[in-house]
Structures are given as C-alpha cells and as structure tokens.
Amino acid sequence: MNDVPGSSVAVTASGAAADAIDAHLSALVEQKFASRLFDQDHTLWGPAAEDESAKRLSWVGLARSSRPLVGEIAAIRDELSSAGLDHVVLCGMGGSSLAPEVICATAGVPLTVLDSSQPDMVRAAVSDRLDRTVVVVSSKSGSTVETDSQRRVYEKAFTDAGIDPKDRFVVVTDPGSPLDEEARTAGYRVVNADPQVGGRYSALTAFGLVPSGLAGADVEALLDQAEAITDVLAADDEANPALRLGAALGGTSPLRNKVLLIDAGTSAVGFGDWAEQLIAESTGKDGTGLLPVVVGDAPAGELLDDELRVSLLPEDTEDAVAGEAAVGVSGSLGAQILLWEAATAVAGRLLGINPFDQxxxxxxxxxxxxxxxxxxxxxxxxxxxxxxxxxxxxxxxxxxxxxxxxxxxxxxxxxxxxxxxxxxxxxxxxxxxxxxxxxxxxxxxxxxxxxxxxxxxxxxxxxxxxxxxxxxxxxxxxxxxxxxxxxxxxxxxxxxxxxxxxxxxxxxxxxxxxxxxxxxxxxxxxxxxxxxxxxxxxxxxxxxxxx
Structure with a gap:
C-alpha cells in the first residue's frame, strides 16, 4: 500500500510535548501497547474500563472490515441519482455527523448536516430542495431524540408533498436496534454499522461512509489511506506516530490540558471540529482530561503554561515544529482519522481514564x-x-x-x-x-x-x-x-x-x-x-x- 496517496503521517514535537514523548514512549513500546490495541486487548485501560472497552474496539480494523460498504454505497447512490435525488441531508448527532461533515468538506462535495433541534434551522433545511432530497438518518439505537425528531419532521414534509418517504430515506443504525426494526418495517433502505464501535470512533464505519459516499466523496480512497498506515500504528516501535502523538497529548507534566488545534494548512477541512469531539468526549472525565480549543489560525501571544499547541499541517510535511509546547501533525484525512483515534486511546491510558464512555x-x-x-x-x-x-x-x-x-x-x-x-x-x-x-x-x-x-x-x-x-x-x-x-x-x-x-x-x-x-x-x-x-x-x- 506504499503507493497510496497520503499513505504516511508525520508527528513532530518540541518543548514540553517532546519531553512527554521522551518520558512515556519507551514504556508504551515495552508494554506493547500498540500491538495490543490493534489486537483489541480490552484490558489496556484498567479493570473499570474493561466492560465498555470490550465492545468498543472494532474501529482498529475498519480500514479493512468496512470494504464491503464501498459497493453497497455505490449501488444506492446510482439508484438515487437515476431518480434525480442529488441533495443529501444527514440527520445525526455527534460522531454520526461530524466525520461526514469533514469528509465531504475535504472532498469538496455538498452535504447538508442537520445536527440541531433549533426550530428555525430545521425548518430551513426541510424547505431546501425537498423534491431532490434524500435523507440519511444516522443513529446507533434510534433513541437519539434530536435525530428521531428530525426524521419525523422530514417524514411529514415528504408526505405533505405527495412523496413516499420510503423512497427518500437511508437509515444507518446498529443491527437489531429499535430503529433498525422500525425502518425495515417501514420499507426504508437500511445499512447496518459495526455495533462494536462507539460513535466518536465511527468515522470509517457506515456512519461516516454512507452519507459521505452518497454525497459523492471517494470513500474507498479514505479506506485506502487508513489501511496504508494500519500496520505502522500497530507496531511496537518508537517511531509509531500514534504512540508519539498520544504521549504528547496525555503525557505532559504538569498536564497541559488545553489543546489548541490550529489549521496550519491542512487539507482536511474542519478537522479540528471532529478531533474536538474525539478528544473531549473520550478524555474529559474523572476530574481530568484534555479540552480541545479549535482556534483556526495560530493565536497571537505567548503560549500559556497549561496550553499545548497542535498544528495541523499540509500532507507530506515533515518539518519540525518549534515552541515551548508544540506538536505538528500531517497526513491525509483517512490516515489522520485512524492516527488520532489511536493516539486518543494512548492518551486515555496515560490519563488513567476510560476513553470509551461518556x-x-x-x-x-x-x-x-x-x-x-x-x-x-x-x-x-x-x-x-x-x-x-x-x-x-x-x-x-x-x-x-x-x-x-x-x-x-x-x-x-x-x-x-x-x-x-x-x-x-x-x-x-x-x-x-x-x-x-x-x-x-x-x-x-x-x-x-x-x-x-x-x-x-x-x-x-x-x-x-x-x-x-x-x-x-x-x-x-x-x-x-x-x-x-x-x-x-x-x-x-x-x-x-x-x-x-x-x-x-x-x-x-x-x-x-x-x-x-x-x-x-x-x-x-x-x-x-x-x-x-x-x-x-x-x-x-x-x-x-x-x-
């Protein structure tokens, strides 16, 4: 897979971030954290986390296990396109919406993301090109009230317009969920996601790929990028970029818990918003954790003593960063998705928390x-x-x-x-x-x-x-x-x-x-x-x- 565009990632660090890597990297390698993570060892975060982590680790293999979705998505897209349906709306919250938003923005394809219960915003979305709209409803269980409410509003709008809702919905949910059963009974198209993956780690599952692929993004290339670095991230080696990034995030002493996410030329549009959820929801518990601060361009002024500056760099950039506590990260979108998920799992280990509950x-x-x-x-x-x-x-x-x-x-x-x-x-x-x-x-x-x-x-x-x-x-x-x-x-x-x-x-x-x-x-x-x-x-x- 070395010929895959964006098949490499780079993580550089300076100051307190480099010190954190030096302090923790050898132990992480010695403990075989990386290989155990990619072998889905649910004991890595302690006894209290074992029950949850035992059912939340399939994300490590999604670059390969999600391959059958590529053809399924293409077939649905062809069917919808032939019916003149070219306006894709995503009803979903959290991990169900943030990853597709970044994937589509990066690919330059339009996707309307409806992740709100604000009446004016919902009304504006429903009134936009209803005659050409297909709605992707994404929810692991279907119990998310925002998503259920959005679905109900769209169902009524379609019915009032004389449109059969079953022709306009694609439902993404876990197999056997209440939404799965309800949607199939209603005759909606249903794509099941891997139930062993939590929402914020679901970018490469059906939750991330179905709306993105229907909107026109090349989801196969995304999987190629992630697969190309899977073995690198699973290696018990001090060059492992996930170990290095995870140590920089979770291993500073004292902890620099305000993580400034800076767009320094990355091609991944809006990546900070996706990383914000992954990091904050995974680590912010038990009185500790990392607070991502999405700041766009690099802020002026000196770095505060509780801040860590993370620059999201263009692909194929390996220039060293400089500063009191600085990290530079580069790579394609698919590669970075898997990198940041693995690094967050590493940070959770160093922080002593369960990175899979909320x-x-x-x-x-x-x-x-x-x-x-x-x-x-x-x-x-x-x-x-x-x-x-x-x-x-x-x-x-x-x-x-x-x-x-x-x-x-x-x-x-x-x-x-x-x-x-x-x-x-x-x-x-x-x-x-x-x-x-x-x-x-x-x-x-x-x-x-x-x-x-x-x-x-x-x-x-x-x-x-x-x-x-x-x-x-x-x-x-x-x-x-x-x-x-x-x-x-x-x-x-x-x-x-x-x-x-x-x-x-x-x-x-x-x-x-x-x-x-x-x-x-x-x-x-x-x-x-x-x-x-x-x-x-x-x-x-x-x-x-x-x-």
Missing part, C-alpha cells in the same frame, strides 16, 4: 428529558431583564449587583480561576447565526484565557462531556433564543422549541450541580437580543476584563 453526556440527556416531561420553560425567573435579553445565573451566588448584560458577562469572567477557560454555548441556528462564533476571539483577548465556542445541542455530544467531567476550571456562557417560529414534532407531545429549551436547561442544571458558574442569556427577541449581545462582546474586544 457518563456526563448521559446525565445532561437525563436532565433534559426530565425538564421536557415536566414542561420545558426558561427555568426560574430571570435575575433581571436588560432590553431583549433575560439574564439568569446558576452555580453559585456570583452575579453580585450586576443589572446589565455587560455587567453580568464581566461578573462571569471574574469567576475564572488561574487555569480556567470560558465556554460559550449558543443554542441558535449555526447556519443563519454563524457570525456569532467570532465572539470566541474577542472573549479570548478580554480574558487572556482559552475560550471555546460550541453550537447547542451539537456540543453536548462533544465538549459537553469535558465541561462536567473534566477539571473544574470552566465558566460557562449559555445563549438561548426564542425561535422566529416553533415547529411541532409529529407524533410527539412537544415542539422543537420545547425540546431545545429542555436541552439548554438540562445542561445548565447539571453544570450548576457540579458547581460550575453558568450565565444564561435568553434572547426574548432573536434579532434584537443577538444584536445586543454582539454589541456587549464588541465592547470587550481588546479590553483586559479578567483581573
């Missing part, structure tokens, strides 16, 4: 369900209302005498500990409101600390695990909105507006129960409230707010 994701889901069953609302009465923004503070008595949005934001920032971070969590339409993501840079300048930005409910399946299970260093800014128009969920007794309010409320509630400070800004009028928040953030830009 206990705090489940706790937020449970809280959301309880709120939904009880009738979701904005929660308790606001501390105050400023213009078109209701302000609520949870997780302690820290709001003080604040009476404006600007004062409340400053009070939240004032809660940042020495090695803290600010997480901005926006339960808005990530397409129509995309400009809001720019607030991350202004907040980073104002706080002098790492700042993450996540779209809700998307981030709940990613950094949401770290927020609650990782080091107790975060403060949280949650932005919710009254939708322009709500949207009913057919066959359910709640609307999408009810549901996303319950998701936001449940997440804030669990954060507060973990004594994390949470500032909730609810836009009572979307347009006016958003403009007001943007004005407040604009006033922070360049101002050192944190004392």
């Amino acid at each position: 206990p705090d994701v489940e706790s937020a889901k449970k809280a959301a369900r309880e709120l939904l069953d009880g009738g979701a609302s904005g929660g308790d009465a606001p501390a105050f209302t400023d213009g078109a923004v209701e302000v609520r503070a949870l997780g302690g008595d820290w709001l003080g005498e604040a009476s404006t949005v600007a004062e409340a934001v400053r009070a939240l920032i004032g809660q940042l500990p020495e090695h803290g971070y600010l997480a901005v969590m926006a339960y808005l339409d990530r397409i129509a409101d995309s400009a809001l993501a720019d607030v991350r840079v202004a907040f980073a300048r104002a706080t002098g600390r790492p700042v993450t930005f996540g779209w809700g409910p998307r981030f709940l399946h990613s950094t949401g695990q770290y927020h609650k299970g990782g080091a107790p260093e975060g403060v949280y800014l949650q932005i919710t909105t009254t939708p322009h128009e709500d949207l009913a969920v057919p066959g359910r007794d709640f609307t999408l507006g009810d549901f996303i309010a319950a998701q936001a409320g449940g997440d804030a509630q669990v954060l507060a129960e973990h004594d994390r400070p949470v500032l909730r800004l609810h836009l009572t009028d979307h347009d006016d409230g958003l403009a007001q928040v943007m004005q407040v953030v604009g006033g922070l830009d360049g101002e050192e707010v944190r004392s």
